[in-house]
Amino acid sequence: MMNCKEVTRLLSEGYERNLTLRERLALTLHRMACIGCNNYGKHLEFLHKAANRLREGRDDVTP
Amino acid sequence: MTTNDARAREILWDDPAIALIRRDMLRFAQLQLRDAGAAEDMVQEALFAAMSHAESFAGRAALKTWVFGILRHKIVDHLRASSREICGADLVDATGPDGCMEDFDALFDRRGFWNPEDRPATWSDPEASFSQKEFWAVFEACLDHLPAHIARVYMMREFLELDTGEICRQLGITTGNCWVILHRARLGLRACLENRWFHGEAAT
Known part of the structure; x- marks a missing residue:
């Protein structure tokens, strides 16, 4: 079983390359059992969305 | 159509919305370049480039997306040219x-x-x-x-x-x-x- 340190690295690499089926399976299993890493995965998605907003010159900010 | 375009072009420079877009662009560029002078130049160039094609967008949101696109390209070019320094x-x-x-x-x-x-x-x-x-x-x-x-x-x-x-x-x-x-x-x-x-x- 992968530990959290490896899982966080792999979650990040998922944005850089296609993970193998085996890696994706390991991530899913780990995330089901580990609230910290499951949150981490969600937080990375959030970071990615935030960067997208900033890149497009965020338009929806209330002044 | 043409009258609309002409009007759009007139409005653009005076519009306080442009000042806001400019401010956001400046912040975006400075964040990445950490060089206020270069950031300022790039934002100016991007705005000028966008204005010369003012016909091709409709409205402020489209303009913003457009100029940010131009700005990103300028930053990429700048980084490419200066990557030897990194x-x-x-x-x-x-x-x-x-x-x-x-x-x-x-x-x-x-x-x-x-x-x-x-x-x-x-x-x-x-x-x-x-x-x-x-x-x-x-x-x-x-x-x-x-x-x-x-x-x-x-x-x-x-x-x-x-x-x-x-x-x-x-x-x-x-x-x-x-x-x-x-x-x-x-x-x-x-x-x-x-x-x-x-x-x-x-x-x-």
Whole structure:
């Protein structure tokens, strides 16, 4: 079983390359059992969305 | 159609909305270049380029997307031209096989599981933050807080959408190194946001 340190690295690499089926399976299993890493995965998605907003010159900010 | 275009062009320069877009562009450019003069020049050039094609967009949102697109291209060109100045060796040192993750190793215990106090918390409705200008100030502060070379790679990837291959070529580092740097940037940014933004939110 992968530990959290490896899982966080792999979650990040998922944005850089296609993970193998085996890696994706390991991530899913780990995330089901580990609230910290499951949150981490969600937080990375959030970071990615935030960067997208900033890149497009965020338009929806209330002044 | 033509009268509309002419009117659009007249309005553009006077519109206070343009001043706001310009301000956002400046902030975006400065964040990545850390050089106020170069950022200023680039924003000006991007605005001029956009204005000369003022016919091709309809409305402020379209204009903003358009000028930000131009600005990103200008920043990419600038980084390409100046990439020789970035010391790839620094990046390699910072992410070497041993020293690389020292600071973040502390987040995990000996077996590589989260320390209880560092375990990522549940953020409730994080995307609501997108409409708060204070959030963006924190986000930018957190980017600034990252070591400069790490922030640069992260922004090349996420803001300029260069793929890892190109970033590596430009900086003279390996793909593996690039991934580690991005991983580090994400760990750092995430922790910073949790401490400086979501932690406070959760408490309310």
